[in-house]
Amino acid sequence: MPRPIEALVHADALAHNLGTARRHAPDAKVWAVVKANAYGHGIERAYPGLQAADGFALLDLAEAERVRALGWRGPILLLEGCFEARDLELCSRLNLWHVVHHEAQIDWLATHKTTWPHHVYLKMNSGMNRLGFTPSAFRNAWQRLSGLTQVDEITLMTHLSDADADPASKRGIAHQIETFEAATHDLAGERSLSNSAATLRYAPDRAGVRGDWVRPGIMLYGSSPDFPQHSIAQWDLQPTMTLRSRLIGTQQLQAGDSVGYGSSFTADQPMRIGIVACGYADGYPRHAGTGTPVLVNGVRTRTVGRVSMDMLAVDLTPVREAALGSEVTLWGRGPHGAQLPIDEVAQAAGTIGYELMCAVAPRVPIHAA
């Protein structure tokens, strides 16, 4: 028997979450962001749940080839655009839309030979200071692109740095939206501004934030972009990935006994613990300390002691019937309808759902559920 750990990808939940994105931006088209191998889910496994999207947005040309190989004939967008001039050949061959965020990408286009003109996304740096043209350089870039025979449509885009911020904080989206609108109000073309956080929080009330295309990523994968302000239940999202394993041992502790490396947990009364076949070499976060939530037979309990490479320990006090082989849900869907949102595990480990789902290790088999 293989080691009992596995990950499951839930197509029905992906489809549900895509529907939630649509409901928040009913008049916009939806890019399903599938970069980073569909946030660790696997593009091929996520695809059946996301087929109702209007397009797929990603970074790697190899990922774009995989989406075309699945039979997708609709739009595909390269979110970082081309990395070198040669990449344009693949864009022409696979009909990829691509972001243009610096001058060299326009130079490459200007010398590119193509039989049909490209659809590009012209990106403004409206304040995040990662990629994009400054507001003052944006118009000139738009004019250069408009003059190229290699370019057909130009969509105007920007990316928001603080769409998930607590409303009580000073940060937010207003300054970026104003910057973007001021610099683009008289330019032709569709607009795209919103990631998951902006789609959920601002798109329903503000047409200027919805634009023509929204770009949800994390919400499709059952993690709340502004947890703990909102949980996935509050946003009507469902877990799309389950990481589960089994108990491969149990121990009876007496008061004063400790658990695992560094003896970081000591029992203050007699208790039973279970040993789970899951450790940091499987992608479970080592920084998740004692008290991280976990389900055993669908019953919520906590981890105890340090996570080691291949194992971790759980408190069996609330799960009397737990025994060797009992099912352990590290995150996602448990038995009997129980759920453990990935966001709660991430919070206990001082990180975010994005990092955990992208970090599931190659040694963990992933199955479509």
Ligand SMILES: *Cc1c(COP(=O)(O)O)cnc(C)c1O
């Ligand atoms: C990753 C990414 C998104 C999706 O962001 P989420 O926070 O996962 O919704 C949207 N737009 C761009 C440009 C991205 O790189």
